[in-house]
Amino acid sequence: MVxxxxxxxxxxxxxxxxxxxxxxxxITLKGWPITESEKAFLSLQPKPKYQNQVTxxxxxxxxxxxxxxxxxxxxxLTEQIEDILRRSCMNKKKIPKEEKxxxxxxxxxxxxxx
Numbered sequence: 001m002v003x004x005x006x007x008x009x010x011x012x013x014x015x016x017x018x019x020x021x022x023x024x025x026x027i028t029l030k031g032w033p034i035t036e037s038e039k040a041f042l043s044l045q046p047k048p049k050y051q052n053q054v055t056x057x058x059x060x061x062x063x064x065x066x067x068x069x070x071x072x073x074x075x076x077l078t079e080q081i082e083d084i085l086r087r088s089c090m091n092k093k094k095i096p097k098e099e100k101x102x103x104x105x106x107x108x109x110x111x112x113x114x
Contacts (some may be wrong), residue, residue, distance in 0.1 A: 006032060006040040056081070 006027065013023045020041065027037045058066070063077070070080035 002039050002043045003036055006036060007043060010040055010044060 009027070010020075010023055013026070014020075018026075024037060024041075028034065066080055067077055070077050073080060073083070075083060
């Protein structure tokens, strides 16, 4: 169960402009257990609006290249990334399954060309 006092303290501190690191430090100095403060911070995180959501961490060079490509295709950056992922999945070629041959002699004398 999340401690409501701690949650209210975090909300008030955020309204006053304190960072989460500063708030965490103050909570720890006041003697609150870390597990309690983590639960309180987690309860305040926004709930994702999509069930299937992916977080990507990209460096600036990749973002610039993707943004350039998105502008060319008249997409937003998010739409461009979605398009790349969708095309990647759709264009995936089916790899034929290898036949399992247990006997090496059978393979050597087989009519099938390798």
